[in-house]
Amino acid sequence: MIPRFKPDLDIRELIAAFSFSKKDDVKTFEEEFAKKMGQKYAIAFPYGRTGLMILLKAMGLKDKEIICPAYTCVVVPHAIVFSGNIPVFVDCKENEFNMDLDLAASYINEKTGAIIPTSLFGYPVDLDKLDYIRSRHPNIKVIQDCAHSFSAEWKGRPVHKEGDAAIFSLNISKLINSIFGGIVTTDNDELAQKIKELRSQILKPASLMKSFRRLLYLIAVYFAFWEPLYGFVNKLERMGMLDRFVRYYDENSIDMPEDFLEMMCNVEARVGLVQIKKYDQIVAKHRERAARWYEYLKNEKNIVLPPKVEGATYSHFVCLVDNRKEWLDKWRKKGVQLGQLIEYCIPYMKAYQKYKNGEYPVALRYSKTTINFPLGGDYV
Numbered sequence: 001m002i003p004r005f006k007p008d009l010d011i012r013e014l015i016a017a018f019s020f021s022k023k024d025d026v027k028t029f030e031e032e033f034a035k036k037m038g039q040k041y042a043i044a045f046p047y048g049r050t051g052l053m054i055l056l057k058a059m060g061l062k063d064k065e066i067i068c069p070a071y072t073c074v075v076v077p078h079a080i081v082f083s084g085n086i087p088v089f090v091d092c093k094e095n096e097f098n099m100d101l102d103l104a105a106s107y108i109n110e111k112t113g114a115i116i117p118t119s120l121f122g123y124p125v126d127l128d129k130l131d132y133i134r135s136r137h138p139n140i141k142v143i144q145d146c147a148h149s150f151s152a153e154w155k156g157r158p159v160h161k162e163g164d165a166a167i168f169s170l171n172i173s174k175l176i177n178s179i180f181g182g183i184v185t186t187d188n189d190e191l192a193q194k195i196k197e198l199r200s201q202i203l204k205p206a207s208l209m210k211s212f213r214r215l216l217y218l219i220a221v222y223f224a225f226w227e228p229l230y231g232f233v234n235k236l237e238r239m240g241m242l243d244r245f246v247r248y249y250d251e252n253s254i255d256m257p258e259d260f261l262e263m264m265c266n267v268e269a270r271v272g273l274v275q276i277k278k279y280d281q282i283v284a285k286h287r288e289r290a291a292r293w294y295e296y297l298k299n300e301k302n303i304v305l306p307p308k309v310e311g312a313t314y315s316h317f318v319c320l321v322d323n324r325k326e327w328l329d330k331w332r333k334k335g336v337q338l339g340q341l342i343e344y345c346i347p348y349m350k351a352y353q354k355y356k357n358g359e360y361p362v363a364l365r366y367s368k369t370t371i372n373f374p375l376g377g378d379y380v
Contacts, residue, residue, distance in 0.1 A: 001231035001332075004339030005316070006376025007172040007221060008275075008282050016270040017179075017218055021211075029178070029269035032276050033168075037151060037160055039185040041192035043199065044264045046206075047257060048147055048169030048182030049075040049082075054202065055165055055184050056083035056114065058194040059141050064113025068145075069099040070347050071363035072118045073169075074249045076145060077346055077355070081254050085113065089347045091360040096307065097121055097318065100362075101129040108133070114141035119149035119159050121341075121372075122175075122286070122315040123307070127154040127162050143167060150175045150279070153311035160185060170272060172221055175286065175315050176279050178272030179214050179221075181264050199263075206265035214267045231335075251349045283313050289375045290314040296380040297373075303327075316341055316372040327371055339372040 022028075026044050034042035045051035056066070062084045068076050070089040077087035088107055093100035097120040104115060115133065117125040125144070134142060142163030146152070150168065152159050160166035165188070168174075170181035186192050223229060275282075290312075297305060297319070304320035316339070321327050324340065331338050345367040347356040 001227060002336045002374050003225055003227075003230050003376065004337040004372060004374050005173050006225050006374065007177055008278060008285075008376070009218075009222065009225075012274045013271045014218070014222070016274045017215055017267050019270060021266045021270075023266075025266035025269040025273075026264050029264075029272045029276075030183070032273055033183055034185060036276050036279060037166075037185055038158065039161065039166075040187045040189070041185060043184045043186075043192065043195050044269065045182045045184065045199070046203070046262055046264050047075075047171075047180060047260055048167050049079040049256065050203075050260045051182040051184040052076065052079035052116075052143070052145075052167050053083045054195060054198050055143065055167065056080065056085055058191060058198050059114065059164070061085055061113040061141070065107075065109070065111045066113055067104050067107055067115040069116075069118050069120070069363070070345055070360040071097070071342060071366050072099075072120060072145070072346070073147065073342065074344065074346055074349070076116060076118070077352065078254050078256060082256060086111075087346075087352070087355050088112075088357065089352075089355065089360065092362040092366060094362055097123055097366065098125050101126055101133060105133050105136075108137055108140065112137070112140055114143055116143045116145050117163075118145035118147075119152050121306070121318050122149050122152055122313040123309050124149060124152040124154040124159045124311050127157055127159065130162065141165075147174065148315040149313055150315075151283070152313045155311070161187070164188060165191060170268075175282055175313065176272070176275035178264070178268040178275065179218050181268045181272065203261050203263050206263045210259060210262055211265045211267045214265060218267075218271065230337075249344075250351075251344065252351055254351050286314040286375050287312075289380070290317050292380040293317045293373050293375075314375060317375055318370050318372045320366070320369045321371055322369060324369060324371055336374065339374075341370065341372050343367055343370075 030042045065088045080087045090104045144163045144166040146160045147169035165186040168183040170178040345364045
């Protein structure tokens with residue numbers, strides 16, 4: 001069975017993971033990541049959400065309203081809450097997956113500390129509209145959430161450079177990965193220094209046990225995503241027997257992983273270094289496979305294909321359907337797993353009811369109708 005997503009891993013990552021550890025593996029990874037993204041600083045964290053939490057603290061934001069999408073990964077508002085701030089949710093723009101920036105502008109007030117204009121599924125945020133907001137509110141911090149959009153561009157402008165800082169997630173579902181992990185990038189000398197200071201104060205060094213767990217997880221990934229075996233893995237997942245490993249949120253709680261305050265380990269950094277070298281190839285492959293899906297599905301009925309946006313990096317190929325379960329079942333019989341990447345609208349989750357400040361019809365519809373076709377296999 002072809003899985004809904006598949007990390008681009010081969011023997012090189014495995015060799016790197018088991019190679020002799022160097023004290024500066026994480027530092028080397030940071031330097032190479034910064035170079036690849038064309039920025040002065042890249043600062044590594046155990047998770048992207050940890051990086052966002054520390055970043056907000058480094059910006060001096062506390063008890064401030066942080067504008068973010070209602071339809072995004074729930075770990076974003078988790079980090080906002082853990083940083084001591086308040087998430088303010090904004091609906092998606094119609095016929096797009098990203099936050100409606102026209103609507104976001106209306107939420108800005110004297111309590112607003114930052115805006116996080118996520119570029120979801122690899123689709124670049126509209127930087128023209130963001131420029132307008134920045135020109136009218138120069139004191140508001142702009143944090144580009146690039147977890148899905150490594151080096152995506154809006155009219156030739158790299159999204160991750162258009163703000164005070166950018167955050168990246170590096171788990172196995174992302175374009176490139178370091179097993180787990182996250183990165184904050186910035187060109188601001190003072191901000192980078194403050195982030196590093198807080199990281200050294202708040203995070204503890206990675207333990208040997210964490211390194212061992214990451215090695216075991218990496219090995220398991222190779223077996224789990226092996227296509228002859230994946231049908232069995234998918235069956236276990238549908239039975240709920242793998243929730244401990246694949247379910248990353250609890251609708252009733254705002255929480256963080258147990259090791260979210262434990263530094264990235266050298267094993268992860270070494271895998272990340274291999275992935276950086278493969279980055280251009282991985283992005284080219286995603287774009288090519290997305291083009292194939294556009295062609296393959298163009299005559300399919302009862303499906304809305306994603307918008308074609310120049311500069312998108314297609315972390316996922318996401319479509320809209322009214323009868324999601326039927327689509328999932330139909331394609332599973334063909335030997336292809338379709339995904340439900342974000343099957344929730346955050347303000348409607350029980351844990352976030354107190355932050356709900358209106359209705360979010362577009363985001364709510366997306367949470368019930370999105371499916372993603374695999375870009376990690378060669379079905380089309």
